[in-house]
Amino acid sequence: MRHLLIILTFCSCGLLFSQSEQLANDYFKRGEFEKALLSYEKLNAKKKSSKYIYKIVATLQQLERYEEARDMILQRMKEINYPALLVELGYNYQLMDSTDLADKYYKEAILKVEEKPSYTYGIAKKFEDHSLLEQALQAYKKGMETNPDFNFNMQMARIYGEQGNIELLFSNYIDYIEIKPNFLSNAKRAFSDFVSENKDNENNLILRKLLLKKLQSSPEPYWYDMLSWLYIQQKEYNKAFTQEKALYRRNQESLSRILDLALATVKEKENEVANSIFQFILDNSQDIETRLTAHQYMLDIEIEKANKEQLDAIDDKFNQLFDQYGKYEQTIALQIAYGNFIAFHKHQPKDASDFLKKSLELQLSVFQEAKVKLKLGDILVFQERFNEALIYYTQIQANLKNSTISQEARFKVAKTSYYKGDFQWAESQLKILKASTSQLIANDALDLKLLISDNKDEDSLQTSLKLYSKADLMSFQNKNEEAIALLDKILTEHKGETIEDQALFMQAKLFEKTNQISKAVDNYEYIITNYRDEILADDAHYYLAELYQTKLDQPEKAKELYEKIIFNHEDSIYFIEARKRFRRLRGDAIN
Template structure:
């Protein structure tokens, strides 16, 4: 019993003691928690003072917090930042030294200490400390990074470069810090050094070519930057003649500078070294063509074809070559041959060269391509080009029609079919077979996709106009002109207003005028002049008289009768005082003197006449500009 009581008493006492301990622990925990809450609140306050730039208040709070938490990293950092902002570098240094007492070999703290000396205007002391840091482990790349970071913070880029180079030397690792150094050199406009670093990256990892090109492009847009990079890469290539990545950079740099021939030379080497069987040259040809560099493009395509290319690129390379020759022919303007002479230059085996490009040559290339690769999409494109050359360059209507017609029969669903039909309709118009023209347009209207319909509608409106169906033409033109986003809207409005203005004044005169316009479209210039003249003689009182005279002037010019053209335009300016086209006629006189007769002074006089006599004309701005160009003003 006693034992039991004693036991109960002991138990009660033990429970009481346990409760006391729990209560004490709770009290301690509550007290500690309250203290922790207080620290966090103060820390936040100090940080908010920092953010708002009230550094002295931040310092006061950080200092009080540090007394009770001398090892707290966040407080130490905040206090150091605030000291720095207040330019109290001595206090900041003292703080760092205090931290160093606990860990005297901490490289990060030592590099920060060096940075503080640097800020305080004691660069030699800073260098000494940094030297100590590096000396601890000269092969440790991170130490150089720590110090360079301090220097970069202080915008001391040249010294940062020195530190990186020192690290590279000490570690005997020439690929160390390449990215860092390349960026710094680039930013400091030391383009040669930057390029050397980028070469190292490419050598180590050729897959990074695109990345390196994008980095190089940060300065190769400047001519001096591109020149410097070119110099470096050329030297590297001279020393390492088998390194494809170097040739790739060199080719890219030449392309950036639009030095296509030099770029082509590099692509030849790349193609050979990589055994690409022409695909590298082919890519160059395409890019050069996109940039309208047709001569190097033609050379590249030709070399692909003449070499031993991969079979899949052959037709495309041949088409590329023919297109380049065609474009070169446009540049050289070597047409001027009558359709009858055409056959002599066409055919396999005839001499074709990019140095003496001719449309005949281009056509021969297209034709041989069609023969060798029949029933392919490339053949279809080649045939369309033949049709276009025959129509626009030689006005060979039968040949053009045959080509366009054949394009339509080819078994490919391509927009080229619609283009061929549109072109064929144009050929029919030129042949004066307006019924068939209308038939083609009607078919296209029902079958072509949306983007073609407005073009077809406009052509139909023109056809109606040529055939004196003015109401129908106006209705179609109104439909087109309702769409302000359409490229043809302005043309449609112009023709619509012309018809509306002149229809009421005299149907017969307008009919005659439209017929003359059709003849112009059919390139029957002399007959068109006669028609326009008949408008003048048969309908001398209509408002079309000045329009007809202007048209005659333009046709005389087309026929190279420059003096006659001048005389006609002068008729408008001198003898038609009521005409609203007098300013335009005067402008054309100036343009003839400027462009055809190359008589600067007379051109200036003519343009000045526009300014003096038609000051409200729409042409005055252009006239002013021409005068200033002619007299050599810098605009």
């Protein structure tokens, strides 16, 4: 019991001491320096340490009591042999405008590095603490000259970055990577602050020159890796692919890096490069799963740009793959993709349903089965066989409770009920999904719930909302022109109602989909002008900016719109991306 009491007393004292230190630090941060000084002096009296002495000195300097600070430093120098105190003494003289004395002690500190290189970091760090960057560099360089086993390239690179000397920043990090290749990922993070998408940016050119020089003198894998990373930042995916191929030929154990690059090009809609990379994967991989992934992405790219005459050829390619790999559990993702293709592109939903029902007869895992049922439900919604679709979605919820795919199925239940015009039931499901673990599902659920709640009470028959949900269904069915016409009816017959901005926005997205860009611009501009305080204002700004940037080649107009999101819509989900794009258009380096 006595031992326990001692331990509790010790812990209690430690906690009080920690709280006292935090209080002193808070006083200092708030500029209450007299209170901070008193607190630090009490702490130092209880437990004398360099930490508190430095705090007392810093506080005295803030109070311009430089002589007292000097005396305290000199007293500490008598007590311990710590050359970093020379820097502190010099800095105190600098604050007293005694620059000659300050320089004297700075030089003396750097000479100590020469006497004993192990002092390097402590002295250089103290210079850095006082923003004496040139002196810090001198100390680090002197330490490395005196003891070649020391490496302070990383610390020096950081200082060069603060000074704006980007070439030396890059070269010091590169020298550090050469000694410690595991630092490569950290270097990429550091470099991302200084390079941009613009390949002609001066910093990009400097880094490229340094890396090519390293490759010529020492063709190590990490230089190919870093150069590939730079080309990806510049969106020069073909050049990145060249580096990745060189890396792969040196070590043919895995194609995962090349597959990651392929997926990045797909995301960026660089379809020609993506096809080249996927073909390389097919030529070099024996792994069935990897090969199937490559085949499926290549088919997706082909489907996206295909006209009606090309659909039969794509159908043949799917069936050739099934002949080659079979229709069993391992090809289930390809089977789902084929069902989607038949239903939504060839408009043969019955054939698609029949095909996927056969897939359900395989020995599938519960997750594979859920994915097939999810697609079957979508195809039934496409056919407006809503009740049958709801059965499949509900089965997924029952079999995989609380999973992401179960939440997705619940959202599809809500969406299907909304298509049917059963807005009350849809809303009840959407309320649950607002707390979904998937942010994407939660956002979609919130958007649909707001649409319903804002418009369901406009009239007792809910006429405009029913027309809108019908247009939404037509969009899902790829009946784009019919959906546009139905939205025109809403905009004519229900003008001024709360649904007007939603109808304008959906129609704008359909105009984009059907390449009627000028009409999409008109709709977005109408929303911005007439609904500037409504929920879709930031969406309209963002998508209009995207059109000006990517379709209309008017970057200045895009920049203005991104800037408006930054200053007028700080809570927008587009805020981060808008800020990134604005800075990119302005020519900044993007992290």
